[in-house]
Amino acid sequence: MPRLLVAADEEILAGEHLTILEAAGFHLINAGSLKAAMSAILEDPPDLLLLARGFAAGGDEKILAAARSSLRRTSMPVILLAPDDEIVKIDWAQCRIDELITLPVSPGELMSRIKLAMARMNRVFDNNPLSRLPGNTSIIQAIQTRLDSGDEFAVCYLDIDNFKPYNDRYGFTRGDEVILMVARLLINGVDEGIEHNGFIGHVGGDDFVFIVSRDNCPNICEKIINNFSMVRNMFLSEEDLEAGGYQCKDRQDRETFYELLSISIAVVPVAANRFSHYGEVSSAATQLKHHVKEMDGSNFIIDRRNGYRP
């Protein structure tokens, strides 16, 4: 039974709307205040959010922001309800919703649009099942769209060093926790880097890609690395922390000493006309990654080849 959170400052849906939704198998949760809506989103997240425009003091944006960053951000469809005469005022580039319903609306249309939003969400098969971040198809698209637009930006390829031995030593469940941890650091690092056009994708395993502006890039990479070194210790045993690593068999079955978890970021800045195809960006990154992986601990390096000046 999908759980539908109805966040509305005043009663905008009539009894018949609610009846038809309940009859269609939705479990309705009502949040009549900003506080109630926030608490539901954070502590007991629904499967869908129906947000009615009109919360005082920027409440709408606050609810949207919480819904977008509370969980794995793409997983919860958000449907905005707004009066017909107000929708032209909304800045759609900034309003991250999945479906719009204008008021007044008939009960039948309301139900259909909600079901459509859910179905559409399920079609987005590209998302990584663990982090719920966009996968390869979306990553390629994100890079190519930006290349085509002629904008300048930086594509950052991140992976976790010594992740395989970590999995061997701590188990896959713990490995998944580390992947989720890195995903959260990226989401928060990019969002808080005041990036309006940021993108975060999950290639798979311990490989991530994020796209930010060239100017913000060094700060964001630095912040992500600092945050990683701070949080990392929560995911390591005291014994290993003390020893600064652990003995583990390598791929050739030889006992090897591995350092503790760290991250490497290879940054490919894209200036106008430097690349035309996403494949060129990723092959530049592959060479760069080789270098950054050879360095000790967590690092990022920015590609400065091909006559590129930052």
Next chain:
Amino acid sequence: MKEEKREAFRKALREIKNLPTLPGIVNKLSRMAEDPETTTEQMGKVIARDHILAVKLLRLVNSAFYGFPQRISSIDSAIILLGFNVIKGLIISASIFEFMEEQDVELWEHSLACAVAASVLAKRIGVKDPEEVSTAGLIHDIGKVAIKMELPREYEQISLMVAEQGISRYLAEHEVLGLHHAEAGGWLTKSWNLPAKLVEPVSCHHDPRLAENEQITSAIVHFADLIVRGMGYGHGDDVWVGPLSQRAWRYMGLAPSDLDQVLDEIDEKLWEVKGFSLEVMNEPAPETETD
């Protein structure tokens, strides 16, 4: 009879959603959240000074939704993982005291003072993660808040008993409830999926002998609790400073001569607590009602 009561209380604890926070703290944080210059770290520093919000934050990050069950014991790490938008949501959804009493403020001050003292002791003794010990100190009395909110009648009864018979609160709790606030706090933090590193010091802070794995942290929180009580950061009606556990003292490995320095340092830090407390009490209410 007592077993039944314990079971009923345990059940009530499982239902707890929102413990109340001091309005000054929430107002201060709301104001900060509206300021575009505020960083997540700055908000974190304030949250780390409130036992209720700190526990709420740790509960959130250790919940199944975020995928880090019983993993995150540090407030700084929790803040990094949750991010600015979630922290803002947490503040908006925080509930504040409808009727704030003197005791509520005192308990908050006591908790913060205990966190400060635990941190000084942890650094002095040289434990690996002083921040974690400080967090355990901050939330050690969370069971008291829960008893007051969930069992208001019994809470009154306990207070009355303390006043009339001149016994310690801890004993009175046992008499009335069949359990004490440390045990209640242990249940609560455990049911909220907090790491065992924090649960044990909370449940064992009155009797560190009970600690199975976190002996040092439990001993430090126990001692910090006594010190700040002795220094006047107690809670209202409870005039007794409990006995110091011999074993806790041995675990910490402090010499009596170390104490002078430690106490001086704690005393100095407690002035900052007083200052922050005054600041919070004078924090104006927001101009526009956001609710």
